[in-house]
Amino acid sequence: MKVVRTREELRAALAAVDGSLGLVPTMGWLHDGHRSLMRRARAENATTIATIFVNPRQFNEAADFQRYPRNEARDLAICEEEGIDLVFAPTVDEVYPPGFDTTVSVGALARPLEGAARPGHFDGVATVVAILFSLIGADRAYFGQKDAQQVMVIGQMARDLAIPTEVIACPTVREPDGLALSSRNVHLSPAERAAAPVLRRALLAARERWERGERSGDGLRAVMAETIAAEPLATPAYVSVADGRTLAELERVPDGRPALLSLAVRFGATRLIDNEPIG
């Protein structure tokens, strides 16, 4: 496995690559969710590249950026274990050189949900992913369904900017109790960790109600809100029943069209998200 840190080193390493190239972009603090993306990338491509970059532009709170967990040595060992061929782990200046002054801003898809809760977040995501896609020129790039809106925003960005990298969404990897793996889980206190599966329970309760015929958006949102309200350590940020293609909030869930149940919940200073596609 080769580790490169500059655009120059990256270009040189990529010049030696033959066959299809699969990319897994990450912010490090790697877990089994990231590993699953790496395995899929390996299965489908001759060469795999992972990036490790905690992107300051996608954090709407400076404190959240500061406390984001980092451990590069451990991350590199995991990449090696997963058979990654090349790791790009740049500095902030390498990604955004002095004078950098462009923002990639996706429209309607980026506005609701995480976009509304975290102003500027998706501009930061779209901008860094556009740079990585341009620098790397991968055939395919792998993202987690856990961040459902993110993978949709990136797909729209790549289509609109005519970037030929195929954007692929991969299933959410969970703890045995249903909590979606996330680098942020490390910040949960033991009591918060014990409470955190309430996100999954709320989504599954709404899914079950939908399976039994409930089609009212308000009805399904209420099921999620009530489940979260029953957990004293959990403070909901939003619960959503949205169109699976546009993410517009739904009054009624139409049969035969995909919809997305999603939510964001705070436990103290830690904010977790999860979602469940239906339809």
Ligand code: AMP
């Ligand atoms: P991050 O390092 O948190 O920016 O995540 C890097 C990639 O891993 C993103 O595409 C995430 O959606 C994906 N990812 C994060 N958590 C999970 C998970 N539990 N299951 C699957 N993919 C995940």
